Amino acid sequence: MILIVGTIPIILDMYDDSSSASEGEEIGETKEIAQSLACLTSQNAYHVAPQLLYELQVEIFARVPCPEYWKLQFLNKQFSQLLKSSEIFRTRRELGLVKPYFFMLSRSDRRWTMYDEDFKTSQRLPKLSSGVSFFSGDKETTCVGTQLIVIWRSEEGIRVWRYELAMHKWFKGPEMITPRVMFASASHGTNAFFAGGFTISKNGVEVVSIVEKYNTETKTWASIPPMHRRRKLCSGCFLRGKFYVIGGQNENDENLTCAESYDEETNSWELIPNMLADMSLSISQAPPRIAVVNDTLYLLDTSLNELRVYNVNTNTSKKLGTIPVMAHVTKGWGVVFKSVKDNLMLIGASFNRLHSRKRGIYKSCPSPDMEEIHWEEICCRGGSLNHYILNCCVMLA
The missing domain is CATH 2.120.10.80 (Kelch-type beta propeller)
Structure with a gap:
């Protein structure tokens, strides 16, 4: 459960398998700010959450470690709506409180694990009920905004799941316009780009040059112009403001040494020969x-x-x-x-x-x-x- 004591958020563990040590720096900042805010009110030591000003709620909880946010939804509807609005995460960005987190899955695991940047603390994600085929098929993962996107090949086809950090839950979809795996991906702001890979149909496997963009705020996919080359097993990154797709293999399983860069302003691709020569x-x-x-x-x-x-x-x-x-x-x-x-x-x-x-x-x-x-x-x-x-x-x- 969550208690507001003197405007200091105390979040008690309500999920036994989600072990995560507190981040001392953030908690220290939270207490310091919360104590200074406490002098603004003459209420008793215990305050009911709705009595807090909205701005103060956001300022305080923006300093709570991210792995604890999902517990806020159990306090009341107001805090649950606050989480869904992403206002806390916007405030964290404005205050320079954004921190990196690793999401990893090993061969022997049935659940993802989230680590802080120094690998001092960890938290297990909820189980993803996706059947046995999930653990035997190809999987691709991309983080964009506060979502972990997982795309994999199952017996029923290529499926998409997303984990939302704020709610600590898995959600199904939305599906890609052209479902595929073994693509290149990279994220920039609220958008993630997915290029190439191969599709699977009753006619077999096809290596493609298709590119799509996923937006975390609208939870929708959009097509962008295709690449010059069909490629699978390639890698993606953002470099100097452009989306790069590097290497991979073509439709004949031949290694590619070329790369391509996509410019959002011109909505066009540039072929870069011999980048991996x-x-x-x-x-x-x-x-x-x-x-x-x-x-x-x-x-x-x-x-x-x-x-x-x-x-x-x-x-x-x-x-x-x-x-x-x-x-x-x-x-x-x-x-x-x-x-x-x-x-x-x-x-x-x-x-x-x-x-x-x-x-x-x-x-x-x-x-x-x-x-x-x-x-x-x-x-x-x-x-x-x-x-x-x-x-x-x-x-x-």
Whole structure:
């Protein structure tokens, strides 16, 4: 349950399997502000939530850790409506309180786990009732706004589910205009872009150049112009204001070294030849492992366990040294490579743990001017990261 004591929100755990440690910094700020607000009223120590001014409610709860928000819906209808309006998350952005959260699913898990950026706390998401086929089929995940979008191939076809952080619930749909998997995706603001992949029908599998955009506020899909090339097993990112789709394979299962960039202002695509010409590409390897830090693109050469940095002006890349995980063993599959603030985050089977099933977690603050990158290992105190990681994406909330 939730109590408002002296305008300080106290949120008690009502979901036994959603363990999450408090974020001390945010709680400290909450108490400090709430105590200063308390002097504005001459009421008794215990206040009924509806008596709080709407602005004060938003200001206070914007400082509560995000994993706790779903509990507000049980206080009263007013707080439930507040959550659905997304006003709290807008206020967090305005106040600079947005933080990154990792959403991951490993091969042995039946539920996603949410971690904070330092892997000090974790929370299990509710079970997704989707049948056995969900865990055996291809899955793709993308975070956009405060939603986790999961698209997978089931026996009934390609399905879409979304997890909404504010409500701590899974919702079905909405379905894509052209359902497909193994696409490239990236999010920007309230929109997520999905490019390429392959469709499945009674006529077989077809690699496509189709591109769609999903909006979290309207929960609708819209078509945008197709790419120049059909491609699957490709990767996407936003770089210098444009949506990039990199690498992958064409309809003949041939590796593509080209990329394409989409400009929303001109609503058009530009083909970028030989963007991956310096990379070692092999059969059956994972989609390109890419991450963007400070508008600079970094890539993993998983065959050689090397990190490269891309120069957008010369369309070339250079080596920045080796990585501390054995990406070559699985050809990049099961390896997590993401950007968080000014850091690169890398998760995979560590060279330091050859006989252990635990994943190593590493971070580094890169620069395109450095000669060799240095990695710092992080201790995962929010629960051990075992096994092979199937899906991972980062939410800013």
